[in-house]
Amino acid sequence: MKKLIPFAIVFFLIFIITAAFAQTKGVKKKSPPRHEYGNVVINNSSTKNKIAPVVYNHWLHRAKYTCRLCHVDIGFEMKAGGTGITEKDNKNGLYCGACHNGKEAFAPEEKTPNNEVKKNCDRCHSYGKAVAFEKDFYQFTKDFPAGRFGNGIDWLKAEEKGLVKLKDHIAGISIKRNVLRDPQDIYIKARKVGMPDIIFSHKKHSVWNGCEMCHPDIFGIKRGATKYSMQDIFAGKYCGACHGKVSFPLLDCQRCHTKGVK
Numbered sequence: 001m002k003k004l005i006p007f008a009i010v011f012f013l014i015f016i017i018t019a020a021f022a023q024t025k026g027v028k029k030k031s032p033p034r035h036e037y038g039n040v041v042i043n044n045s046s047t048k049n050k051i052a053p054v055v056y057n058h059w060l061h062r063a064k065y066t067c068r069l070c071h072v073d074i075g076f077e078m079k080a081g082g083t084g085i086t087e088k089d090n091k092n093g094l095y096c097g098a099c100h101n102g103k104e105a106f107a108p109e110e111k112t113p114n115n116e117v118k119k120n121c122d123r124c125h126s127y128g129k130a131v132a133f134e135k136d137f138y139q140f141t142k143d144f145p146a147g148r149f150g151n152g153i154d155w156l157k158a159e160e161k162g163l164v165k166l167k168d169h170i171a172g173i174s175i176k177r178n179v180l181r182d183p184q185d186i187y188i189k190a191r192k193v194g195m196p197d198i199i200f201s202h203k204k205h206s207v208w209n210g211c212e213m214c215h216p217d218i219f220g221i222k223r224g225a226t227k228y229s230m231q232d233i234f235a236g237k238y239c240g241a242c243h244g245k246v247s248f249p250l251l252d253c254q255r256c257h258t259k260g261v262k
């Protein structure tokens with residue numbers, strides 16, 4: 001048994017270094033430009049039906065709504081293509097159609113003042129097309145506080161400063177909820193000598209995620225009951241369910257591993 005331990009450590013270090021290096025290299029090469037971080041291509045049925053796949057952007061929507069509203073109340077899966085949205089669902093006021101109905105946001109088809117029909121299909125079905133969008137990322141976010149990775153935006157500060165105002169309710173879909181108090185910060189030990197520990201802030205997370213984004217599906221509410229490692233996080237589980245896809249990337253080690261080694 002004892003002999004195995006050094007092997008495990010060597011293996012682990014190789015894993016971490018490759019993972020971190022792969023990500024570092026990605027910044028120069030593969031990692032998407034700021035305006036594409038968090039974009040999701042949805043293509044269960046588009047190509048099959050001879051229309052361009054859908055490109056959904058998080059940067060614009062997360063500047064207006066909480067994650068909780070969409071992923072809990074409206075019911076989008078946190079997985080590209082996972083929801084199985086159809087155009088019929090949208091017309092019936094579900095999924096994208098919960099907002100893209102001509103009231104909360106633009107509808108698939110709109111009447112212009114002189115009674116012509118304007119089709120907005122391309123604005124969603126935009127993959128591989130040159131579409132003139134109404135909102136430009138760089139213009140829209142030019143006053144937002146800078147972050148190091150991902151969208152290059154510190155979203156927490158943007159919210160704290162009131163630059164983004166998050167709606168957490170859509171009439172007819174959201175139900176009234178009791179607001180639960182945020183538990184205290186949680187100190188998570190990084191089980192590795194020399195790696196700074198992590199402080200998890202409930203307060204900072206619940207602004208965007210409420211409680212239901214994490215409990216009980218991602219984390220149990222009994223302290224320490226959920227066992228996971230950095231490897232699981234790199235694999236997109238636990239903290240990695242959001243970080244690395246929509247929230248700031250895992251490359252930003254120090255933003256989680258903040259607590260100095262004693």
Ligand code: HEC
Nearest residue numbers: 042043044045046049054085086087096100108120121124
């Ligand atoms: C607010 C965004 C949005 C708009 C606007 C929109 N769609 Fe879609 N549409 C979707 C999404 C999301 C899907 C699911 C895509 C997938 O899985 O491939 C979809 C699927 C489809 C499909 C695939 C088959 C089906 O019935 O689900 C067709 C065809 C389609 N849309 C046609 C249109 C047409 C035509 C318009 C314009 C009149 C339009 N869409 C406007 C979001 C939109």
Ligand code: HEC
Nearest residue numbers: 061065066067070076078079080081082083241242245246
């Ligand atoms: C306006 C609605 C909306 C908001 C707000 C929203 N999301 Fe999403 N999210 C979606 C949709 C739509 C998808 C794609 C689902 C599908 O394809 O079936 C998605 C997918 C995801 C995925 C999977 C991405 C992938 O590449 O597989 C993650 C992770 C995610 N969201 C996290 C978040 C987080 C964290 C927030 C808040 C910071 C957030 N979302 C805010 C609608 C939203």
Ligand code: HEC
Nearest residue numbers: 054055056065095096098099104105106123124133134135
């Ligand atoms: C919670 C409400 C909400 C949901 C759900 C939602 N959107 Fe939006 N969306 C908005 C608002 C608000 C805007 C910006 C205002 C506008 O353009 O009408 C917007 C803008 C967009 C834009 C930008 C278009 C442009 O020209 O700049 C795209 C693309 C888009 N949404 C696609 C989608 C798709 C695809 C879905 C479903 C997968 C979806 N949205 C679900 C509220 C929503």
Ligand code: HEC
Nearest residue numbers: 180181182183205206209210211214219221223224225226
């Ligand atoms: C982004 C994910 C996330 C969100 C959102 C979240 N939690 Fe947690 N919660 C955690 C994690 C991680 C732990 C620690 C679990 C562990 O130690 O295994 C935890 C632990 C807890 C615990 C046990 C705390 C202790 O000290 O024993 C309670 C109670 C709890 N959460 C309640 C809530 C409530 C109430 C909300 C909404 C206001 C909420 N959580 C929102 C991730 C989250």
Ligand code: HEC
Nearest residue numbers: 155156198200208209213238239241242246247248255256
């Ligand atoms: C359900 C999605 C989700 C999960 C799961 C999640 N986070 Fe976050 N986290 C967010 C969002 C949203 C933000 C806001 C900033 C952003 O999106 O980049 C955030 C911000 C943070 C911040 C920034 C705090 C600051 O002061 O700058 C830290 C640190 C953090 N998360 C650590 C964690 C850790 C550690 C875990 C796992 C125990 C975790 N998160 C799990 C969504 C999530």
Ligand code: HEC
Nearest residue numbers: 020190191192195228229230231239243250251252253256
């Ligand atoms: C989103 C937050 C977050 C980010 C970003 C992050 N970590 Fe972690 N890390 C954690 C959490 C939470 C744990 C605690 C898991 C445990 O050991 O119980 C952890 C644990 C670890 C451990 C201890 C051993 C293990 O596997 O659990 C190492 C080593 C580690 N991280 C390295 C890194 C490196 C290197 C980076 C940057 C490439 C990084 N982490 C980025 C949250 C994060």
